[in-house]
Amino acid sequence: MSAPAAISKKVDSLRSQIRHHNYQYHVLDDPEIPDAEYDRLVRELQKLESEYPELITQDSPTQRVGGEPVKSFGTIQHLIPMLSLENAFSEDELRDFHRRVTDRLGIDKGAELSYAAEPKLDGAAVSLLYQDGKLVRGATRGDGTTGEDITHNVRTIDAVPLSLIGNDFPTTLEVRGEVFMPRAGFNAFNEKAKKNGEKTFVNPRNAAAGSLRQLDPRLTAERPLDIYVYSVGQVDGGVVPPRHSEILDRLGGWGFKVCPERKVVTGIDGCLKFYSDIGRRRDSLAYDIDGVVYKVNRLDYQERLGFVSRAPRWAIAHKFPAQEELTVVRDIEFQVGRTGAVTPVARLEPVFVGGVTVSNATLHNMDELHRKDVRVGDTVIVRRAGDVIPEVVKIVPERRPKRTRKVGAPTKCPVCGSAVVREKDEAVARCTGGLFCAAQRAEALKHFVSRRAMDIDGLGSKLIEQLVSTDRIRTPADLFDLTKDELMDLERMGAKSAENLLESIERSKHTTLPRFLYALGIREVGEATASSLASHYGKLVAVMGANEAELQEVPDVGPVVASRVRAFFAEIHNREVIQRLVESGVTWPESEPAPKSEEGKLHGKTFVLTGTLGGMSRHEAKDRIQAAGGKVTGTVSKNTDFLVAGDKAGSKLTKAQNLEIAILNEVQLEKLLSDQ
Numbered sequence: 001m002s003a004p005a006a007i008s009k010k011v012d013s014l015r016s017q018i019r020h021h022n023y024q025y026h027v028l029d030d031p032e033i034p035d036a037e038y039d040r041l042v043r044e045l046q047k048l049e050s051e052y053p054e055l056i057t058q059d060s061p062t063q064r065v066g067g068e069p070v071k072s073f074g075t076i077q078h079l080i081p082m083l084s085l086e087n088a089f090s091e092d093e094l095r096d097f098h099r100r101v102t103d104r105l106g107i108d109k110g111a112e113l114s115y116a117a118e119p120k121l122d123g124a125a126v127s128l129l130y131q132d133g134k135l136v137r138g139a140t141r142g143d144g145t146t147g148e149d150i151t152h153n154v155r156t157i158d159a160v161p162l163s164l165i166g167n168d169f170p171t172t173l174e175v176r177g178e179v180f181m182p183r184a185g186f187n188a189f190n191e192k193a194k195k196n197g198e199k200t201f202v203n204p205r206n207a208a209a210g211s212l213r214q215l216d217p218r219l220t221a222e223r224p225l226d227i228y229v230y231s232v233g234q235v236d237g238g239v240v241p242p243r244h245s246e247i248l249d250r251l252g253g254w255g256f257k258v259c260p261e262r263k264v265v266t267g268i269d270g271c272l273k274f275y276s277d278i279g280r281r282r283d284s285l286a287y288d289i290d291g292v293v294y295k296v297n298r299l300d301y302q303e304r305l306g307f308v309s310r311a312p313r314w315a316i317a318h319k320f321p322a323q324e325e326l327t328v329v330r331d332i333e334f335q336v337g338r339t340g341a342v343t344p345v346a347r348l349e350p351v352f353v354g355g356v357t358v359s360n361a362t363l364h365n366m367d368e369l370h371r372k373d374v375r376v377g378d379t380v381i382v383r384r385a386g387d388v389i390p391e392v393v394k395i396v397p398e399r400r401p402k403r404t405r406k407v408g409a410p411t412k413c414p415v416c417g418s419a420v421v422r423e424k425d426e427a428v429a430r431c432t433g434g435l436f437c438a439a440q441r442a443e444a445l446k447h448f449v450s451r452r453a454m455d456i457d458g459l460g461s462k463l464i465e466q467l468v469s470t471d472r473i474r475t476p477a478d479l480f481d482l483t484k485d486e487l488m489d490l491e492r493m494g495a496k497s498a499e500n501l502l503e504s505i506e507r508s509k510h511t512t513l514p515r516f517l518y519a520l521g522i523r524e525v526g527e528a529t530a531s532s533l534a535s536h537y538g539k540l541v542a543v544m545g546a547n548e549a550e551l552q553e554v555p556d557v558g559p560v561v562a563s564r565v566r567a568f569f570a571e572i573h574n575r576e577v578i579q580r581l582v583e584s585g586v587t588w589p590e591s592e593p594a595p596k597s598e599e600g601k602l603h604g605k606t607f608v609l610t611g612t613l614g615g616m617s618r619h620e621a622k623d624r625i626q627a628a629g630g631k632v633t634g635t636v637s638k639n640t641d642f643l644v645a646g647d648k649a650g651s652k653l654t655k656a657q658n659l660e661i662a663i664l665n666e667v668q669l670e671k672l673l674s675d676q
């Protein structure tokens with residue numbers, strides 16, 4: 001049974017709508033409808049196609065994804081060879097090119113020769129063949145003469161039109177362009193792969209090339225690939241305009257994505273300006289480029305210029321300084337960051353990469369170091385893209401010298417000698433030196449003086465950095481010895497500001513135990529935990545003397561926090577700093593410790609809190625019940641002793657009533673707590 005004409009018409013209309021929106025979204029980056037509406041159109045088309053499979057065509061927008069895997073790629077012969085480009089690495093080399101072009105064309109060097117200038121995309125070149133406006137073949141460049149048939153894979157790229165827009169396209173149209181993976185997609189892809197323990201890609205170019213060469217198109221379909229087209233190959237049964245820039249405009253009109261950064265420029269000066277403009281914006285582009293390409297714009301000139309061996313005489317790639325280079329690892333050291341994170345760093349034979357000389361590159365963390373297995377003496381690929389910290393991408397195994405040693409994890413902080421600890425689920429190892437460690441000092445100080453900690457007004461980051469770098473301040477205790485003269489020696493510090501700062505330092509001496517504990521900057525000890533510790537122990541000495549098991553009796557303190565607190569106070573340096581702070585006059589009211597759980601009046605009693613309490617937050621109520629020895633759980637069961645019901649109590653209240661559990665209002669809870 002063949003599909004009714006109305007259905008066939010509907011299918012055609014859905015396809016042309018979807019194509020239009022695909023084009024708006026993927027090519028023009030200017031969607032006209034929300035994603036949900038687009039999805040609805042696709043689903044409607046899918047439904048009709050599944051009801052009437054005879055209506056399915058190869059160019060239907062539903063046919064992008066999900067072809068069967070192939071065993072190997074077929075080879076194809078390019079109808080016209082896919083050439084490569086000559087490179088210019090300097091302005092002089094570019095001037096030579098321009099001179100050769102103008103000489104050959106017999107035109108005045110200063111003449112206004114137009115070039116089509118485009119970014120040089122860092123991806124993989126492809127050829128797309130269209131017959132009567134339908135995509136019939138996609139191929140890699142291969143060796144320029146013979147490529148691989150990757151039709152199934154290019155079909156999965158949303159920005160590759162499966163059928164062309166309009167009716168003025170040539171019957172045979174071969175379009176060439178660069179498939180690339182935008183940086184954001186590349187980073188997200190690698191993050192995910194790393195998390196799943198799968199292979200990551202070294203850079204977006206490899207990611208694009210690797211994705212195109214998947215035997216299973218479903219895998220390609222999952223990769224965030226994009227394309228910009230930059231030329232035509234074979235053209236029959238139609239004409240293309242007489243200038244390169246106009247051809248690209250025409251390709252844009254037929255539904256192809258063309259790089260929006262392209263420009264027609266005049267003469268060598270125009271080329272150089274384009275190069276520096278794009279170079280400046282390089283890091284803010286969404287994709288990697290490794291230079292710019294200039295093409296003599298007039299096709300008749302291109303024809304007259306012709307080719308040398310495998311490159312045209314009418315085009316040249318003006319390259320940016322390479323972002324990846326080879327060099328040798330001289331040493332591997334460990335650097336301590338602000339939070340104590342100990343990062344392996346490769347000390348390198350200096351190498352010019354990404355426009356600067358690089359002699360250090362990060363190895364991120366121990367897992368990365370071991371995954372990449374970087375050793376002293378290794379030859380490595382170093383990458384410096386934009387302002388990003390240079391990193392070691394991978395080693396070159398063939399160049400590894402004999403007798404290298406695997407790098408072990410440090411056990412002591414290279415800066416302060418404190419223990420280095422790596423928690424089970426953490427990627428980074430950290431120095432436990434805290435306030436004592438110079439590398440952590442500045443950041444620790446910033447935290448110490450911050451508003452919710454010691455609240456020292458007028459001591460900004462810049463001042464702290466000056467004080468730390470001149471070694472005037474080594475620990476927070478030194479803050480309290482600062483003199484007016486010393487402060488006035490600092491940049492941008494007048495007599496009045498120095499006095500104000502000294503006053504606020506003085507004022508900060510009267511603090512509270514929770515603030516003080518928070519100010520110490522113990523990892524995992526935020527304001528809430530500092531408060532719990534303070535109210536549980538009442539006195540600083542008691543917190544400092546508690547062992548891990550005891551610490552875990554504090555509400556909300558689990559094994560991780562307990563071990564952090566213990567490690568911090570176990571460091572003699574931290575204890576010394578605290579001692580000096582107290583001697584400088586830092587003081588707070590102390591109180592009696594909260595009763596021990598087994599002594600608490602509410603010991604053995606289980607509470608559930610529900611609804612909104614007026615006078616205290618649920619969190620506060622929970623802390624107080626726990627401080628009195630009670631337990632707070634989330635669900636009402638026969639083991640519940642009390643349900644504390646505030647306003648708008650819902651199903652928990654009903655359940656408690658059914659189970660005949662004692663129900664307390666806020667006043668009754670307050671009484672129970674204060675009676676103890």
Ligand code: IVH
Pocket residue numbers: 083084085118119120121122123124125141177178230231293312315317
């Ligand atoms: S034109 C005969 N334009 O660079 C002209 N190529 O080194 C051939 N590429 O294989 C290419 N961006 O993969 C051209 N805007 C651009 C390009 C570009 C990147 C790549 C392309 C080619 C390689 C040549």
